[in-house]
Amino acid sequence: MKTKAVQDFYEERFAHCYGCGRLNKDGHQFQTFWEGDETVTRFTPDLNHISLPGFIYGGLLASMIDCHGTGSAALAYAKENNIELEEFNAPRFVTGSLCVSYKKPTPMGPELVVKGKIKEIKGRKVVIDATLTVEGDVCATGEIISLLVPEDFGQK
Amino acid sequence: MKTKAVQDFYEERFAHCYGCGRLNKDGHQFQTFWEGDETVTRFTPDLNHISLPGFIYGGLLASMIDCHGTGSAALAYAKENNIELEEFNAPRFVTGSLCVSYKKPTPMGPELVVKGKIKEIKGRKVVIDATLTVEGDVCATGEIISLLVPEDFGQK
Numbered sequence: 001m002k003t004k005a006v007q008d009f010y011e012e013r014f015a016h017c018y019g020c021g022r023l024n025k026d027g028h029q030f031q032t033f034w035e036g037d038e039t040v041t042r043f044t045p046d047l048n049h050i051s052l053p054g055f056i057y058g059g060l061l062a063s064m065i066d067c068h069g070t071g072s073a074a075l076a077y078a079k080e081n082n083i084e085l086e087e088f089n090a091p092r093f094v095t096g097s098l099c100v101s102y103k104k105p106t107p108m109g110p111e112l113v114v115k116g117k118i119k120e121i122k123g124r125k126v127v128i129d130a131t132l133t134v135e136g137d138v139c140a141t142g143e144i145i146s147l148l149v150p151e152d153f154g155q156k
Numbered sequence: 157m158k159t160k161a162v163q164d165f166y167e168e169r170f171a172h173c174y175g176c177g178r179l180n181k182d183g184h185q186f187q188t189f190w191e192g193d194e195t196v197t198r199f200t201p202d203l204n205h206i207s208l209p210g211f212i213y214g215g216l217l218a219s220m221i222d223c224h225g226t227g228s229a230a231l232a233y234a235k236e237n238n239i240e241l242e243e244f245n246a247p248r249f250v251t252g253s254l255c256v257s258y259k260k261p262t263p264m265g266p267e268l269v270v271k272g273k274i275k276e277i278k279g280r281k282v283v284i285d286a287t288l289t290v291e292g293d294v295c296a297t298g299e300i301i302s303l304l305v306p307e308d309f310g311q312k
Contacts, residue, residue: 052172
């Protein structure tokens, strides 16, 4: 049986994100998992996600790092608080800030792999360091500050 | 006659970007202009560009700020170097780094407006401060470091 991603455990109302919502058929449907002590998101872009010829659009890379951050934060927060993930109890984070450093042009074709290290987890905030590689080569790095969505979101 | 955007003056090979390429029919086709001493990019997202219900996906906002940065850099570099823009001589920049701070959820519906101030221009590097507003309300700010594409790009 395929391991489920953290995004599979978001409440339905939180599962429409263009980046990582399992219910957004037009979106990227990024999926984030634990891989040892790190988190991982893998994605192979469409050919139209280009920047300059032969390379991936930086906005797509930023999007991938963004949702990798919120997914990683949800995984880390659940672990920290002994929440066993099931349908549909995953904590939902949003992005407070996102910084991406583009180290070299990211080639079009092979799978993109973003790995995350949980740098800080304190209260409702989780900070994640992300590294994006293609075939082992670092193409971009990022830092994401993720914030837990208030429980009364949408009820005020 | 409609004023042309800087992206209308990119060489054809540099006009396929998913964010701002006039020749990418699947992309966002962001367009950037001077507006006084500032630069501006306006865009109304599709309904599927959501994050949480009622709000815009942060990856789309990062994408818009990203291309606003490269477009603003091209405009600033052309002005600084007395290049009169015509088909197809616009300098082409790529993003070295992108930082976005999400100040509040960005509502779905009205037009998004990103304005840019040229913070630094030195050699091949241009630094831009960006502010994203919706109906005058600041929803996100960003800093983009843009780098001029080498003239021999793709010839090596």
